[in-house]
Amino acid sequence: MDPKVRGLIQIPLPALEAIFDRTPDTVFFVKDPQGRYLSVNQTLLERVGFRYPHELIGKTPIEVFPASLGAGFAEQDQQVLSGEPLFDQLELHLYASGGAGWCITHKFPLQHETGEVWGMVGISRDLGVPDLSGSVYAEVAKAVQHIQNQYMEPLTLQDLADVAGITVNKLERQIKKIFGIATYQLLLKVRIEQAARLLKTTRDSTAQIALLCGFYDQSAFSKQFKAALGMTPSQYRAHHA
Template identity: 30%
Template sequence: MSRLRLQTEFFAQMQDPQAMRRMFDHLPGVFFFVKDAEGRMITANAAKLERLGLKQESDFVGKTDADFFPPDVALAFRRDDEEIIRTGRAVINRLEPWLDEQRELAWFMTTKLPITGPRGKIIGIMGMSRRCDEQENPHAAPEASAVVAFIRANLHQSLTAADLAAAVNLSERQLHRKLRDSLGATPHELMVRIRIQAAAEALTRTSVPISNIALDHGFCDQSAFTQQFRKRTGMTPRQFRQRHGIA
């Protein structure tokens, strides 16, 4: 029996198609959801429902983002979903801002994948978001937490992996392993992620010119900042600022 046939036959025997979905109910800090091609909610895990202030899934099914979010945010989500449905290209680990329980700006890593039907037509999307504020990770190694603090204290400086390793008395190899195991990131990715998060907060909370924000957060110029910002958030710094209320 081929491996593909084995897999297909196993899934065909599953009595409940949502059986694996329930695994997401037991993953702390993870928000899972499924939408159809029209943007209607199909299912979500318990954490997602709670985050939206819902007590049962029946209050979620059939609704759209417009029922839960401000018009501009809902429209942005819908356009994002439509692009995935149109192209079939997944969104992997995109940084997205979202208000936390205290209505403070928090950062989430979002992944969205297209769902195909029996004939290969895309019939919807499934997505997962998880909070990625590094200082919120209770399982991070002390050295990893120290690296995060060091980067935040030196946002305006050009840092290397060697600088980070020296700051916490590790070899570069040890540093890579600590960050990978604790935060799932390389030194370079962690530096860029933290700089982008801090710069985004400056975009939403101040009217400082974007070119100045770029330099203040360790980017060589506005062009490099825009390129990295768009790569990780799906929009330019100017678009981000406009969406979050700063002219």
């Protein structure tokens, strides 16, 4: 690593890498103004099939990930490198095994004292398996089932809280505790999964699928779908044709 780059971060990069090397459910990276990797943790290396950092350093997502995901990640990076942080982005990641899983991504631009952006730092945390044990899940099970059965409806937090028989605040706290994401993100996850399934198994138009999955604005549907899966609904359908 270029010592000049190291000096721009108050906490030395090796220390950050060492910490995140011990969090196998979290990807960590630092990128330069061109979106090329400057620093990565072991989890990211394993996810993209590399053994050593030098194999990944200097590459962009387009060179590392499948085309269907790499272009979307690169576009996202450019947004952050323009100075716009990204928080709580629900998206799908691929693992070295070939499988896929949902994660929450945060990216933040790194700036000189002058305000010039010289790079970005980011993490992606796996959602993992929900904790379904204990009485907490029993209280929100009805709301979760309602999401799974009625995702095509214009559901509100109050609707779901009423189904569960608890307050909105309590519903939000418990869903966050169980699933690791906010209630609206859980609903979005279910809707996108259903939309992806319909894109692969039916010939319905994108507009029809958007409505069937609870998206009443087709442009919003396309934007959220691309943010989560790295490609537009039309690209996803063509990729899986």
